[in-house]
Amino acid sequence: MPQEPDRILLRRAMDGDVQAYGDIVDRYQRLVYTAAFRILANHDDAQDAAQETFVRAYHSLDRFDHKRPFGPWIRRIAMNLSLNMLRQRRPEMQLEEERAAPQSQALDPETLAIRSEQRDFVKELLMRLPEHYRVAIVLRHYNEMSYAEMAEVLDEPMSTVKSNLFRARRKLAEMMVSHEA
């Protein structure tokens, strides 16, 4: 049986059909959960954040532009909620001891090369990064945000955002290299 388009399900949900919204939850739960987990790096917190995301989204459906895709919209809600949870969990996201100066030597391209089967490994390493590095990478690569959008969401200057992102990728690369060695 073909799936009903999001637009129809959302319209029914707005008319009070909660089961239709349940179908939306089934459809987007992994996307939302992943967005939360990438930021929070904790399964229980991510589960709570994902649940709260769907509840808030339901109450905000009247503000959703139905001409646009639902995925990025709800992922954005999940991201904002998760960032707030992260700030509450640890108010000072910028850990000074993690702000080491980048190393000057270039990374070895052979060891940095990533095969497709190693993506799970990259994901695992990503979760081991310090919070502010992990968040920078997640916002850029998973949420596909520009530097300016990241600066707005994180309430930081664009230069800081850029610097953190570059250091985060470098740190990740170093972790991969050291693991390979």
Add this chain to the structure above:
Amino acid sequence: MKHEHQHVTDDEIQLHLDGLGDPAWREEIEARLMTCAACARRVEAWRAMFTALDALPQEAMAQALRDDVLTQLAARKEEAHHVYRVLVGQALLVVALTVYMWLNRSILLLSSARLAAQLTAALADLEVRARAFTVPSLLDRITLPDFAYVVEALQLEPFASLSTWITVAILAGAMLIVINRRLLNLPGAERS
């Protein structure tokens, strides 16, 4: 003169792969990559990392969210209904009290006049007792004009006007709503 090749840095590679930098700078970087195999290999290694980050697999979930979300929605809906029932009850109480007081305003005014008379009598009695016991310090502190002022204030003359009553009712209702929004955390007080 020998021109020494300058390898692209990791930061330059990242900026390049992010699609940033002005066109002239990007052209220069691309030219350097064309002429240096080592730089080109490093860019490809970084590109592979970017690709991996862009396409990370989604996380597996321990349990589906559907039931929990729908239960939460039902619970919050019930909570909202309860809150609105409380609010409507309070509003009706304010209106009923206002109407009752308006209908009985003559009694209230009469009561305040009676209270004034009682206070005046009590003062007179106090004064007599104070004189009997000759306590001058007490007499110094309590004077008739003070009580007269209190009595005058209790006449509640403005409350004889219907518009005053309506204004008071509206203010009381608004105050209740504001208090309730804070205390009961009504929907709409918080936006995602």
